[in-house]
Amino acid sequence: xxxxxxxxxxxxxxxxxxxxxxxxxxxxxxxxxxxxxxxxxxxxxxxxxxxxxxxxxxxxxxxxxxxxxxxxxxxxxxxxxxxxxxxxxxxxxxxxxxxxxxxxxxxxxxxxxxxxxxxxxxxxxxxxxxxxxxxxxxxxxxxxxxxxxxxxxxxxxxxxxxxxxxxxxxxxxxxxx
Numbered sequence: 580x581x582x583x584x585x586x587x588x589x590x591x592x593x594x595x596x597x598x599x600x601x602x603x604x605x606x607x608x609x610x611x612x613x614x615x616x617x618x619x620x621x622x623x624x625x626x627x628x629x630x631x632x633x634x635x636x637x638x639x640x641x642x643x644x645x646x647x648x649x650x651x652x653x654x655x656x657x658x659x660x661x662x663x664x665x666x667x668x669x670x671x672x673x674x675x676x677x678x679x680x681x682x683x684x685x686x687x688x689x690x691x692x693x694x695x696x697x698x699x700x701x702x703x704x705x706x707x708x709x710x711x712x713x714x715x716x717x718x719x720x721x722x723x724x725x726x727x728x729x730x731x732x733x734x735x736x737x738x739x740x741x742x743x744x745x746x747x748x749x750x751x752x753x754x755x756x
Contacts, residue, residue: 580656580657580658580659581613581654581655581656581657582654582655582656582657583652583653583654583655584604584651584652584653584654584655585650585651585652585653586602586649586650586651587648587649587650588602588648588649588650589646589647589648589649590642590646590647590648591645591646592642592644592645592647593644594644595641595642595643595644596641596642596644597639597640597641597642598639598640598641598642599637599638599639600618600637600638600639600640600649601631601635601636601637601638602618602638602649602651603616603618603635603636603638603651604616604636604653604655605634605635605636606630606634606635606636607634608655611655611656611657612653612654612655612656613653613654613655613656614652614653614654615653616651616653617651617653618638618649618650618651619649619650619651620640620647620648620649621647621648621650622643622647624640624641624642624643624647625640625641626638626639626640627639627640665710666710666711667709667710668709668710668713669708669709670708670709670712688736689735689736689737689749689753690736690737690753690756691736691737691738692737692756694738695737695738695741695754698741699716702719703715703716703719716755717755720751720754720755721751723744724740724741724744724745724746724750724751724754725744725745725746726745726746726747726748726751727745727746727747728747730743730745730746730747730750731747735750736753737750737753737754737756740753740754741754
């Protein structure tokens with residue numbers, strides 16, 4: 580199956596603004612690209628790419644001030660196969676997790692777990708641990724959040740998505756986390 584992916588994102592900045600953009604297809608899928616995943620920047624500015632610690636392709640630019648637009652349009656080949664399903668997956672106790680995983684359990688600017696943990700326990704504390712709980716969370720988010728491109732916002736958090744019941748892709752992911 581061929582999947583068309585792309586974006587057109589515009590920013591208005593008051594003056595020179597350094598940016599790190601993470602808008603490319605993940606390098607692990609580069610071999611699946613049918614057409615190049617090339618970013619267009621208008622007005623053109625120098626751009627530098629690097630791979631971050633998680634393997635994401637990042638693009639550094641300095642927006643000159645005023646309106647700047649980033650866009651891309653490409654085709655990706657995908658098998659169309661369903662994602663792996665592991666109903667026997669277990670939930671590990673926090674004390675058994677490797678040290679390098681622990682930072683991912685902390686609240687963040689977008690995944691404000693400190694503000695949502697009581698609600699999460701009320702909604703999902705009764706579900707069986709492991710895969711069943713994760714699936715219940717994903718189903719809840721899918722059924723209670725309406726997708727709306729207009730809700731994109733640089734400061735929007737999981738709590739905002741939960742309270743407003745609408746958001747964009749990252750809001751779905753942040754709320755599930």
